[in-house]
Amino acid sequence: MFKNTRFIILLLIAAILFVDCKTDPKVPDTPKEDTAPVKRTQVRIPKFERDSAYIYIEKQVSFGPRVPNTEPHQQCRDWLIEKMKSFGADVIAQDFQATAYTGELLNGTNVISQFNPEATDRIMLCAHWDSRHISDNDPNEENHTLPVMGADDGGSGVGVLMEIARNLQNTPIELGVDIIFFDLEDYGESNGPEETWCLGSQYWSRNQHRENYKPKYGILLDMVGAKDAQFTLEEISMTVAPELMRKIWKLGKGMGYGKYFVNDRTRPIIDDHYFINKIARIPTIDIINKPRTSRTGFMECWHTQCDDMTNIDKATLQAVGQTVLATVYRENNGNL
Ligand SMILES: [Zn+2]
Numbered sequence: 001m002f003k004n005t006r007f008i009i010l011l012l013i014a015a016i017l018f019v020d021c022k023t024d025p026k027v028p029d030t031p032k033e034d035t036a037p038v039k040r041t042q043v044r045i046p047k048f049e050r051d052s053a054y055i056y057i058e059k060q061v062s063f064g065p066r067v068p069n070t071e072p073h074q075q076c077r078d079w080l081i082e083k084m085k086s087f088g089a090d091v092i093a094q095d096f097q098a099t100a101y102t103g104e105l106l107n108g109t110n111v112i113s114q115f116n117p118e119a120t121d122r123i124m125l126c127a128h129w130d131s132r133h134i135s136d137n138d139p140n141e142e143n144h145t146l147p148v149m150g151a152d153d154g155g156s157g158v159g160v161l162m163e164i165a166r167n168l169q170n171t172p173i174e175l176g177v178d179i180i181f182f183d184l185e186d187y188g189e190s191n192g193p194e195e196t197w198c199l200g201s202q203y204w205s206r207n208q209h210r211e212n213y214k215p216k217y218g219i220l221l222d223m224v225g226a227k228d229a230q231f232t233l234e235e236i237s238m239t240v241a242p243e244l245m246r247k248i249w250k251l252g253k254g255m256g257y258g259k260y261f262v263n264d265r266t267r268p269i270i271d272d273h274y275f276i277n278k279i280a281r282i283p284t285i286d287i288i289n290k291p292r293t294s295r296t297g298f299m300e301c302w303h304t305q306c307d308d309m310t311n312i313d314k315a316t317l318q319a320v321g322q323t324v325l326a327t328v329y330r331e332n333n334g335n336l
Contacts, residue, residue: 045329046171048163048321050314056083057151057159057225057317061309065147066131066154068106068184073130080111080129080158080181087165089113089179092209098199101189108183110200112209115168119176123331124218124282125164125324127157128185128200128272136190137296137303149308152289152299154186156225156312160321167325173332178215180204182272194270201272205279217244218284219327220273224320226299227313229289231261231320235268237285240277245285247336248327255326257319264292287320 059079064072077093084091094110111129131150135143161179168177182204188197195202223229231252237245252261268274273284289299301307330336 040174040332040334042333043171043173043329045326046167048167048318048325050163050318050321052166053159053163053317053321054312054314055159056162057155057312058309060129060155060158061149061151065133065149066129067133067147068100068108068130068187069104076129077109077111077183083162084111084113084165084179087113087162088169089115089165090117094204094207094209096200096203096207098184098203100187100199101192101196106184106187106199108200108203110183110204111181112204113165113179113181114209115165115177115179116174117176119174122176122178122213122215123328124178124180124215124284125161125221125328126180126182126201126218126272126276126284127161127221128154128183128198129158129181130154130183130186130200132186132303135303135305138305140305143305146305148186148303148305150186151309152223152225152307152311153302156223156317157221160221160224160317160324163321164325164328168328171329173329175328175332176215177328178209185272188270194274197270198272198275202275202279205275208280213280213282215282216331217241218273218276218282219248219324220271220276220284220286220288221320221324222271222286223289223299223302224287225312225317226289226301227311227316229260229299229313229316229320230264230291231287232264232266232290232292234266234286234288234290236274236277238265239268241283241285244283248285248287248323251326251330251336252319252323255322257323260316260319261323266290266292287324 132148182200184199
């Protein structure tokens with residue numbers, strides 16, 4: 001995740017995207033009030049198990065920092081693929097190479113897991129699974145060259161989505177769900193060009209895993225595990241899919257998670273959703289811990305050495321996990 005300062009330019013781009021969405025009938029939009037709900041078997045919303053999500057994060061962290069071109073990165077890649085297959089998903093390992101701002105050639109893999117691959121009505125859930133190569137936001141300058149463990153920044157979104165995948169296996173629905181773990185999100189240049197970030201989602205946006213892939217919307221999870229997280233209304237998300245944002249925040253509050261799903265509007269940020277909206281034109285929102293005021297702009301341990309398992313709070317995992325799980329099942333049931 002990149003703390004962006006050129007937000008006015010972004011706002012303009014987001015506004016252009018929005019205009020395009022409204023004028024091009026082929027571009028998927030947020031759920032329409034007047035669209036008749038699809039008749040599907042009603043499925044009860046399962047319970048999200050926070051301990052399970054926690055274990056999936058712990059496992060990722062146990063490999064070490066998942067920095068591209070390292071052994072822990074490769075090991076975690078293989079584990080993610082195997083685990084998502086074990087949940088019954090149709091898994092595609094999309095290997096690619098991208099050049100970093102440092103000039104290094106990075107080997108990346110987007111892990112794409114399809115549930116109900118034959119279904120035409122689909123939604124997409126995503127997170128990034130790599131961790132940052134440098135702790136360049138650490139208060140101690142001596143730590144700036146060290147890699148980030150990325151329990152929250154990377155690990156948490158993946159852990160929550162793995163628990164959702166496990167639920168999709170145990171409590172099947174008819175809706176098509178694609179869970180994508182993007183690689184190389186966090187190898188960007190601080191205060192550098194935006195294109196140096198989110199290399200995996202940029203690659204996928206230009207090389208999608210299906211012909212004419214048009215999910216109804218996408219939901220990105222990033223940094224969803226820290227204590228007292230605040231998921232605010234980020235500007236790009238509010239521009240491309242305001243109705244979906246309102247529905248999810250209302251759902252979260254209704255389940256007692258109002259402390260996490262707060263109504264503050266926050267500035268647009270460069271994250272995977274930015275490129276998915278811009279390049280793939282899939283209306284995609286970002287559920288991200290982005291308090292209106294904090295030292296880092298995000299959670300306290302953002303791009304520092306303290307982003308380890310001590311930075312993960314199960315109550316936060318429960319809040320976001322249960323809310324997204326309810327969103328998926330309600331979408332299936334036609335009552336989101
Ligand atoms: Zn990051």
